[in-house]
Amino acid sequence: MSGTAGAEDGGTTPGPRRRGRPRRSPEDAGPGARERILQAARDEFAERGYDKTSMRGIAKAAGVDAALVHHYFGTKDDVFAAAIEISFEPALVVPAVLGQGGTDGIGERLARYIIGVWENPATRAPLLAIVRSALTNETAAKVLRTFVLRRLLERVAAELDVPDPTFRAELAASHMVGIAILRYVVKTEPLASADPERIVAMVAPTLQRYLTEA
Amino acid sequence: MSGTAGAEDGGTTPGPRRRGRPRRSPEDAGPGARERILQAARDEFAERGYDKTSMRGIAKAAGVDAALVHHYFGTKDDVFAAAIEISFEPALVVPAVLGQGGTDGIGERLARYIIGVWENPATRAPLLAIVRSALTNETAAKVLRTFVLRRLLERVAAELDVPDPTFRAELAASHMVGIAILRYVVKTEPLASADPERIVAMVAPTLQRYLTEA
CATH class of the missing domain: 1.10.10.60 (Homeodomain-like)
Structure with missing residues (x-):
């Protein structure tokens, strides 16, 4: 040393x-x-x-x-995995958010929680940075893939009572990731300036269907 | 010279x-x-x-x-705009896809068309590359923003008979962008290997609602 x-x-x-x-x-x-x-x-x-x-x-x-x-x-990959871990801390609460209060209004609760995480620059910036790294480097994508699957999607799936719960969780996640990219990165209007609650109102029924309807 | x-x-x-x-x-x-x-x-x-x-x-x-x-x-930005133009050529057909055959099954038609574009590596690679550039550079994001809004979202919106048609078009677009990122870049399973028609079946009602229901 x-x-x-x-x-x-x-x-x-x-x-x-x-x-x-x-x-x-x-x-x-x-x-x-x-x-x-x-x-x-x-x-x-x-x-x-x-x-x-x-x-x-x-x-x-x-x-x-x-x-x-x-x-x-x-290794560098291990440090990156640890950086993902702390960047995704707010997202790791999602399974608990889903577990509370049954399936009624689960889509709305989830949409509001995730938009809230994205709306806060302190929690948004590191998340976008991880997505950016994964988009530009295959090793980073691999580390992210393992993390997202094990720590997020499979835990969300465990809370769901639908066929193919992980697939359903991924569809819901894909929508929220796409909204983040258009709203905060590409910044196309009117989505970029839309009131968060307007987005929640539109997206909630989609998540509700993915996560609860067989 | x-x-x-x-x-x-x-x-x-x-x-x-x-x-x-x-x-x-x-x-x-x-x-x-x-x-x-x-x-x-x-x-x-x-x-x-x-x-x-x-x-x-x-x-x-x-x-x-x-x-x-x-x-x-x-300038370099002008070349980038031209590169976006040819990379997005398949996407520029979307307004026509929407315009054909009325609103019945519009969600399914659109989902199948876009998944088809993503499934083809020749059309997928340049699109992902543009998204990657926009995620890592603010100038690139700006050029993409103008293009996506003028050439894609506003034209799709013109085909729709809903309130806030551009907002609706953006929500639909965000979902498809997010699916592309999870399926082809992060590659989380089972989404990464799912049959395209299985994705179309789940996503079609979402797009249908965004694009047609008031």
């Missing part, structure tokens, strides 16, 4: 505390180093995309040595 | 005919030069994305001088 000496001061983004004594081991990187790396990874992937993001760049942004990033997360 | 001499032989992709005599003017670049540039532009944008594509790279791929690309198309 050579090269970690003074790493925290060597980065462009200084850590929360600066000390004169050089760092010598992962444990010395200070509390919150793992969390800081994770945030830096999310930001780097979001800003540069999968291809242009490097372990070294993430380390620099987090104010730690690259070896520490490897120590905590392994 | 200096520098066009021998341009056709200087590119990595030779033109259809090779001659010893150097080229001296746009007219001399040979028949089909404009078409060749357009195909090269589409391929370059598809392969490299908007950011990494250059006028020089397009010229090289087409086996012509960069000045000729400027001569025919103007």
Whole structure:
């Protein structure tokens, strides 16, 4: 673990505390180093995309040595998977949203919740960044595919009482992904400026049908 | 127009005919030069994305001088708009598809037509490439926005007899875009391998409602 000496001061983004004594081991990187790396990874992937993001760049942004990033997360794909994990945190609540209150109004509840996540720039930006990475890199697409399937679609499917529940969940998800792309990325009007509730009103019956009607 | 001499032989992709005599003017670049540039532009944008594509790279791929690309198309944005135009050619038939046969079964006809375009790798690849460029570059997004609105959404809207027809057309479009992304890019199962007709059967009632029900 050579090269970690003074790493925290060597980065462009200084850590929360600066000390004169050089760092010598992962444990010395200070509390919150793992969390800081994770945030830096999310930001780097979001800003540069999968291809242009490097372990070294993430380390620099987090104010730690690259070896520490490897120590905590392994390969670049592992860091990307961890970045997906925190970017999708709001989406991981979806199975719980579906599980509450039965199937009545499930489409409307889901549409409103997802539009809410998209409407908040803080939760929208990292999600769009992940989609962007997946669209431009096959490895990133693969990591995303596994995550979305295991952590999201299959859990939503477990809450549904329809034939082919995963297929139904995917159709619902595809609609919400497409709306996000047209509304927030391509920004075609009037969808880009439409009141969120107007979108919810139109989309809710679609999701309701996919998720509940045999 | 200096520098066009021998341009056709200087590119990595030779033109259809090779001659010893150097080229001296746009007219001399040979028949089909404009078409060749357009195909090269589409391929370059598809392969490299908007950011990494250059006028020089397009010229090289087409086996012509960069000045000729400027001569025919103007700026990089103009070339990108032209590349969108030919990439979206199959989609531009949509208003006609809607116009035929009244509103009965309009959702099913549209879903089947669009899935058909996506299913064909030759028509799918350039479309995905345009979406990819728009997702990674704001200028590309802007050029796409204008095109999609003027040439596609507003024409589809003109065929509809519902309130807010452009909004309705956008909701339908968003669903098809999202399906393309999950099925062909992220490739989550079972959607990725589902029979196209199974998707049409589920999606048709959604499009029918958006496009015809007040």
